[in-house]
Amino acid sequence: MPVEVHLGDVVRLRKPHPCGGYEWTVVRLGADIGLVCTTCGRRVLLPRREFEKRLKKFVSRQPPA
Numbered sequence: 001m002p003v004e005v006h007l008g009d010v011v012r013l014r015k016p017h018p019c020g021g022y023e024w025t026v027v028r029l030g031a032d033i034g035l036v037c038t039t040c041g042r043r044v045l046l047p048r049r050e051f052e053k054r055l056k057k058f059v060s061r062q063p064p065a
Contacts, residue, residue, distance in 0.1 A: 003052050005029060008062035010038065013054045017042065023059055 005011075009026045016022050021039025028034025033051040036043050046054070 002048065003055065005033065005051075006062045006064055010059040011035075012056045012059055014056050015054070 005026055007026055007029060011024050011026065012022050013024060017024075017037050017039065019037060019040040019042070021037050023038045024035040025038055026033060027036050027043070028045070030048075032045045032047055034043065034045050035051075
C-alpha cells in the first residue's frame with residue numbers, strides 16, 4: 001500500500017544529503033516524487049518505491065488538496 005504524500009509535506013530521509021541536510025520538501029507527485037533539500041535547495045527526483053524505502057518520518061504534513 002503506497003504512503004500518502006501531499007505537495008508541501010516536509011519529510012526526513014534515512015541518509016543525509018551531501019550538504020548535511022536531512023529534511024526535504026515534496027514539490028512533485030506521481031510515479032516519481034520531486035524533492036527539494038531544505039538546506040541547500042537542490043532538486044531531486046526519486047522513484048516512488050525508492051522514496052518509500054528512504055522515508056524515515058514526516059516532519060510536517062499538508063492537508064490534502
